[in-house]
């Protein structure tokens with residue numbers, strides 16, 4: 477069992493966490509001007525990197541969303557970053 | 565040299581110590597140019613090469629495989645073959661595949677050990693029985709075989725199941741597809757490889773594609789660990805590495821990569837002659853010809869290229885198995901492994917032209933593309949040969965996301981491989 481760190485609760489079992497999305501996507505605005513391709517890319521397209529990645533995760537037990545930097549090959553976690561304020 | 569496989573040739577070779585068998589496929593040096601290059605020597609890539617040569621007469625074809633053929637998900641999967649999907653587009657695709665599988669041993673002159681022992685998906689409540697009836701109706705309307713089974717019929721298929729009414733996931737009945745079953749995964753890869761090789765296809769192992777040759781905005785070939793190879797058209801069938809290779813071609817795909825694990829027990833006497841799935845536990849199981857129980861479940865929910873599973877999912881899968889078959893608690897586990905699967909937002913594959921002209925996609929099969937190998941190969945071959953979609957692959961084009969025409973089989977049929 478791997479431990480992930482919730483910025484609010486500290487290290488907890490991986491099963492308590494839920495992967496949300498890749499970090500760094502910005503919702504295209506305003507909705508009325510957004511073309512179908514841009515909207516589909518925002519919703520569905522991913523870099524899906526092999527190696528270093530930045531992702532948004534949810535700690536389901538406390539409801540905190542946060543940013544996690546980790547490696548998709550070694551599973552090493554670099555750090556968890558709070559999304560409170562303008563951190564990410 | 566003995567080339568054709570038959571009972572007679574086996575007997576004759578037996579008499580002379582099996583010294584005369586012809587090599588199943590050559591190991592040629594890559595040429596500088598091919599009509600078509602296929603990246604990835606899994607089942608889909610090899611089948612594509614075979615159908616290009618067989619159906620379209622295009623024989624200057626190379627399959628480039630970075631490791632050894634069938635060493636990816638094709639050699640790691642639990643080999644369930646079925647077409648019990650919900651949407652008409654999916655049934656058209658997977659039933660086409662199942663039909664090709666039904667004739668494949670003969671067509672390839674290679675015994676893929678297809679065993680149509682049926683797949684039962686068990687329902688655990690009255691509400692689930694209603695959903696099961698809906699799926700059976702949809703399958704029948706879509707033209708494939710499906711049957712709604714009662715509790716007694718399910719138990720007759722698998723008498724060792726937990727029949728207790730106080731079970732956490734009791735048996736109410738289920739969906740049965742009798743034409744579904746299993747086949748030998750390695751044999752599918754090797755059978756296509758041998759048949760393609762006989763038609764002149766070069767299968768080049770230990771050849772990793774590291775980049776693309778792009779001329780005038782078109783894909784003109786590939787850079788590999790064994791040099792530059794030019795081609796008129798290129799097909800991409802690398803499953804878990806689709807995003808990695810797509811990045812070299814300058815585009816991204818709607819994919820996430822997850823680990824899917826499986827495990828086998830020690831071999832025991834025959835006791836389960838069908839494939840059984842419990843949606844309640846997410847565990848499914850069948851028995852191999854050697855007697856091992858082949859056990860699988862859901863994906864590890866952490867995006868990963870590690871190609872090994874994490875313990876929490878193993879625990880869930882085994883707990884589910886014991887809920888289904890309490891007597892399997894005595895079994896010892898022999899092996900456990902993982903493959904990295906390319907999952908799309910709607911759990912349906914991506915087949916069609918890529919954003920780079922001249923490069924065509926066959927990926928996104930996720931946890932369930934072994935059953936689709938003949939169809940995936942046939943359809944990618946059609947695209948590569950004609951430049952256009954076959955009607956069966958059209959709905960699976962990348963453009964479905966922009967058109968909001970998703971084929972959401974995760975929601976539709978509650979897929980499990």
Ligand SMILES: Cc1cc2nc3c(=O)[nH]c(=O)nc-3n(C[C@H](O)[C@H](O)[C@H](O)COP(=O)(O)OP(=O)(O)OC[C@H]3O[C@@H](n4cnc5c(N)ncnc54)[C@H](O)[C@@H]3O)c2cc1C
Pocket residue numbers: 603604605606607608609628629630631632633634635636637638639640641642643644645771772773774801802803804805809824825826860901902903904905927929930931932933934935936981
């Ligand atoms: C544990 C598990 C259980 C499964 N169970 C089932 C099941 O019961 N039924 C079912 O239908 N499906 C199942 N699947 C899914 C199925 O295995 C896959 O969808 C299918 O095998 C994909 O075949 P493929 O040919 O596309 O990919 P693969 O067999 O993975 O082949 C892709 C090949 O591309 C090669 N490659 C990658 N990058 C490069 C590069 N840069 N250059 C050259 N070559 C490269 C890889 O080495 C690999 O050999 C399961 C998968 C797993 C992991």
Ligand SMILES: [Zn+2]
Pocket residue numbers: 482483484485486535537538539540
């Ligand atoms: Zn928390």
